[in-house]
Amino acid sequence: MWGPGGVASAHRGGPTRSTAAPAPPTPPREGLGGRPVQDVVHRTLPGWVRARLGFAVSRRVVPAVVALLTLIAGVLGVASAQERHNFLAINGALQDEAGPYYFIAHGDSGNAFMRAGPFAAAAGLEVRYDGVTRRLTFAAGVRRVVIDATSDVREGLVKRPGVVRYDGGSLDSPMAILVDGVAYVPITPIVAALGGDSGWHGTARVVTVDLPDPRAGVQVGAPRVGVTDGVSRVAIDLPGGHPFQVAVNGSALALVLPGVNAPAFARPLADDPNLASIAYEVLDGVVALVVHTRHTLSAAGTGYRVGQVQRDGSDTVFVDFAPGLQGAAATPMADGEVAAPTTVQPLPAVVPVAEAAPRRYTVVLDAGHGGHDPGAITDWASEKEVVLAVTLRVKAQLEAAGVHVIVTRDGDAFLSLQERSTFATTDRNIFVSIHANGADSSSAHGIETFVFGRPLDPRQIERAIRENGGGDVGAARTAEAERIAADIAGDILRETQLNYSMALAELVQERLVGASGAVDRGVRKNLFYVIRNSRIPAILVELGFVTHPEEGRRLMQPAYQAKLADALADGILTFLHNGGTLAAR
Ligand SMILES: [Zn+2]
Numbered sequence: 066m067w068g069p070g071g072v073a074s075a076h077r078g079g080p081t082r083s084t085a086a087p088a089p090p091t092p093p094r095e096g097l098g099g100r101p102v103q104d105v106v107h108r109t110l111p112g113w114v115r116a117r118l119g120f121a122v123s124r125r126v127v128p129a130v131v132a133l134l135t136l137i138a139g140v141l142g143v144a145s146a147q148e149r150h151n152f153l154a155i156n157g158a159l160q161d162e163a164g165p166y167y168f169i170a171h172g173d174s175g176n177a178f179m180r181a182g183p184f185a186a187a188a189g190l191e192v193r194y195d196g197v198t199r200r201l202t203f204a205a206g207v208r209r210v211v212i213d214a215t216s217d218v219r220e221g222l223v224k225r226p227g228v229v230r231y232d233g234g235s236l237d238s239p240m241a242i243l244v245d246g247v248a249y250v251p252i253t254p255i256v257a258a259l260g261g262d263s264g265w266h267g268t269a270r271v272v273t274v275d276l277p278d279p280r281a282g283v284q285v286g287a288p289r290v291g292v293t294d295g296v297s298r299v300a301i302d303l304p305g306g307h308p309f310q311v312a313v314n315g316s317a318l319a320l321v322l323p324g325v326n327a328p329a330f331a332r333p334l335a336d337d338p339n340l341a342s343i344a345y346e347v348l349d350g351v352v353a354l355v356v357h358t359r360h361t362l363s364a365a366g367t368g369y370r371v372g373q374v375q376r377d378g379s380d381t382v383f384v385d386f387a388p389g390l391q392g393a394a395a396t397p398m399a400d401g402e403v404a405a406p407t408t409v410q411p412l413p414a415v416v417p418v419a420e421a422a423p424r425r426y427t428v429v430l431d432a433g434h435g436g437h438d439p440g441a442i443t444d445w446a447s448e449k450e451v452v453l454a455v456t457l458r459v460k461a462q463l464e465a466a467g468v469h470v471i472v473t474r475d476g477d478a479f480l481s482l483q484e485r486s487t488f489a490t491t492d493r494n495i496f497v498s499i500h501a502n503g504a505d506s507s508s509a510h511g512i513e514t515f516v517f518g519r520p521l522d523p524r525q526i527e528r529a530i531r532e533n534g535g536g537d538v539g540a541a542r543t544a545e546a547e548r549i550a551a552d553i554a555g556d557i558l559r560e561t562q563l564n565y566s567m568a569l570a571e572l573v574q575e576r577l578v579g580a581s582g583a584v585d586r587g588v589r590k591n592l593f594y595v596i597r598n599s600r601i602p603a604i605l606v607e608l609g610f611v612t613h614p615e616e617g618r619r620l621m622q623p624a625y626q627a628k629l630a631d632a633l634a635d636g637i638l639t640f641l642h643n644g645g646t647l648a649a650r
Contacts, residue, residue: 166180166249179250179252208352211229216244224239238254239251256274283324316358316359342357360388427470429495431499433452434448435449435479436477441502442503443612446611458627459630489603499606512584513607517553517590518591532595569636580628581629
């Protein structure tokens with residue numbers, strides 16, 4: 066069973082970060098002498114849940130592990146200032162890599178997290194991160210638990226309804242938090258949704274997690290579907306004598322399979338005359354093969370016919386579908402009817418549901434300046450023209466790769482920096498502001514890419530003032546950006562988000578320099594107003610200096626613009642395609 070099944074919150078009184086004493090549910094009775102601890106807190110699933118699912122929650126916390134940790138805690142005391150202050154044991158095995166870790170924004174001792182990847186490995190689960198929907202999925206076959214994810218730690222820590230979804234239910238929870246490409250998940254709700262059990266022992270400083278075997282139950286294969294003489298047949302193989310039930314509702318039929326685990330399988334049946342789709346689903350904790358028909362079914366047996374063939378200790382259960390069919394449950398049919406290849410055709414291997422849904426990324430491209438604001442301008446080059454031409458070409462390249470692109474301007478229009486920055490909303494994936502440089506000296510040249518932050522060299526702030534509108538307006542906006550940068554610098558959590566922008570900037574810079582042969586001025590920070598508040602990876606690219614006599618002229622050439630645009634698009638796509646796997650580490 067995946068889902069708490071009446072266990073509200075087994076992980077009571079989560080550990081706290083450092084010297085503040087956690088609130089363990091029972092006072093520890095154990096000293097630091099290494100004697101086995103007996104009072105590890107456990108709650109088990111209610112008996113009816115276990116009975117229905119046919120497997121018990123194990124209680125495999127090894128007393129020796131707890132005793133050892135008690136000893137370690139005594140030696141270290143509570144002075145450790147590391148990110149991880151406590152230990153995690155999954156099914157009795159101590160986890161070096163999974164945590165627990167703490168995110169401390171509100172002093173809530175319940176915000177204990179573990180790393181998703183090592184946890185899943187230890188628990189025998191698959192874990193996937195979908196960068197488009199921003200969801201982490203833990204799966205064992207068709208059974209799955211989904212949690213919403215964010216890279217904004219403060220947003221993530223707020224407990225909200227429905228953040229964790231499992232088969233047949235949902236839980237209030239903080240979100241999964243992605244920091245520096247690593248996914249962390251809140252322990253209590255995830256373990257509860259997996260049908261497990263967690264506890265905390267303050268003296269040993271260990272969080273214990275016990276999970277049911279995710280592969281428990283009889284494993285069945287993908288269903289087979291075939292059509293003969295206008296009748297559609299769906300068949301699956303079960304161990305001999307394994308029980309099943311048939312439930313019908315409107316144009317849906319469910320073959321309910323208690324005690325079974327099944328692969329993730331879902332597909333539409335566009336070419337079938339009678340069937341619209343077929344999928345394994347989990348209904349109230351029990352796996353069922355759900356078939357949607359094009360005609361209406363009745364519980365009396367109209368529109369379908371159930372049959373069963375026994376062979377070599379296994380049962381093939383099949384259901385025939387056609388509008389005129391009339392059958393009772395378990396109508397026997399001859400062996401040959403099922404075995405004949407014209408009747409039942411094997412389907413290809415399992416198709417994970419996640420792969421069936423196309424990924425759709427959204428990228429915001431901001432062509433700098435425009436309208437009455439030309440940006441940097443010389444006799445031979447104009448920034449606003451260069452960046453618009455490159456932006457539109459990047460847009461076309463990304464769209465050809467299936468990315469949804471939003472441009473802040475697609476013509477010679479003026480937008481304020483405030484208007485531009487509102488495009489960087491969290492339902493989008495990347496914000497790229499595209500500029501060309503201007504300098505007082507005509508000898509400056511080369512490409513550089515920026516993320517938001519205070520520049521190492523204070524003299525560089527002049528550049529930010531110029532890009533932020535110049536003059537008094539530019540100075541005021543730069544001062545505001547500097548205050549925001551100071552806030553971020555004091556906020557480790559927000560600062561870690563900048564790592565995503567940095568990774569994007571490094572990729573783009575490398576591609577641009579490689580394709581153009583221009584001088585590599587590197588990736589830097591500066592106080593650019595347009596990317597000051599972005600909650601998605603946001604960079605500002607300077608494609609070259611319009612003030613340089615040669616580079617400026619080159620920037621106006623369509624062939625060179627195409628080179629830059631292709632490289633920029635390549636860097637963005639590489640980042641997007643790596644982002645999905647990066648976060649499930
Ligand atoms: Zn500019």
